[in-house]
Amino acid sequence: MINKRGILITIAKLGKIFNEKKGKIRRSMIHTTLDLIKEGKIVKILDIYGGWGIRQRLSCLGIHPGDLIIVKKSGIMHGPILVNIHGNQIALGRGIARKVLVEEVE
Numbered sequence: 001m002i003n004k005r006g007i008l009i010t011i012a013k014l015g016k017i018f019n020e021k022k023g024k025i026r027r028s029m030i031h032t033t034l035d036l037i038k039e040g041k042i043v044k045i046l047d048i049y050g051g052w053g054i055r056q057r058l059s060c061l062g063i064h065p066g067d068l069i070i071v072k073k074s075g076i077m078h079g080p081i082l083v084n085i086h087g088n089q090i091a092l093g094r095g096i097a098r099k100v101l102v103e104e105v106e
Helices: 052-060
Strands: 031-033 042-048 068-074 081-085 088-092 100-104
Touching: 042 052
Parallel strands: none
Antiparallel strands: 031 100, 042 068, 042 100, 068 081, 081 088
């Protein structure tokens, strides 16, 4: 969805999906970015927003859409985020984590 200023508004920014049939928010389908996930949560990567460079960098680290990752540490003072993916621990900066769209797995 694009607003009148031409800024892309994503589901990650809205933070919820509205179910029009029942008029309720479906909790199982909440999409957000990786930097907003709390410690100990398991998430599935849905998409990576960014150009070729960011996609290439994350691909070299083993982070692809469809992968499951565990958020190990998410600092209060907005430091890097430590994630566990495929048995490896990787630290991602907040700027990169903000470009990764994820969905919580129950």
